[in-house]
Amino acid sequence: MSVAPAAPRVVWGEPALRLISRIATFCLVELQKLRHDRTELVTRAIQPILWLVIFGETFSRIRAIPTGDVPYLDYLAPGIIAQSALFVAIFYGIQIIWERDAGVLTKLLVTPTPRAALVTGKAFAAGVRAVAQAVVVVVVAALLGVAMTWNPLRLLGVVAVVVLGAAFFSCLSVAIAGVVLKRDRLMGIGQAITMPLFFASNALYPVELMPGWVQAISRVNPLSYEVSALRGLLIGQPTNYWLDFGVLVAAAVLGIAVASALLGRLSR
Known part of the structure; x- marks a missing residue:
């Protein structure tokens, strides 16, 4: 009597663990690039520092922007942290185009690794780069006397x-x-949308001071929710954390889905 071959053993959660492992691998690869080019962190830190030291200190003295009981420099610091993260991330697509031109992206896309894993790994690598940038801004803000919390959980x-x-x-x-497929086009679009995203948020001033149409943009701008969450965590300003984190998580998931869907166009 023949014996039926045993069915292959399936470990519960193995596909998810494999996906997480691949995401972590892509993330580590991106971070190794940062370790070999640390000057990028230094050069990118200059602009946020100038915003704090010049813009923040000046507007704190003239008190042109009403921020209630919160000193303007304290109000501004979380916005500059969000701005520095935005500036780190918004040109990340240039690296993808460079990898396409070097033939690296095509090799990655023919592997069994899902495109979402590749995009997610790069997205979280951008996040870690942004955290390194944020640390610099936090240190400078502390040196300028910004009253921030040092609670580890916050x-x-x-x-x-x-x-x-x-x-x-x-x-x-x-x-x-x-969509654009070329570095120069991406640079132009990135520069065109970065400052509108920044100014149409609550990074520099309260939403109530904006014209109505700018307020409408601010309400759908993920940067506004990032700034609100940072203000709540760092300086204790009241905010709706469920809304802030919910919008950021939803935006990140949607961004990964859209970027994964469009990634294949770069390999054609």
């Missing part, structure tokens, strides 16, 4: 917010790269 929340925000904007950049 700081962990700050890390999560920065990672989620950078993940979305890096995916937005990758999605744009999948």
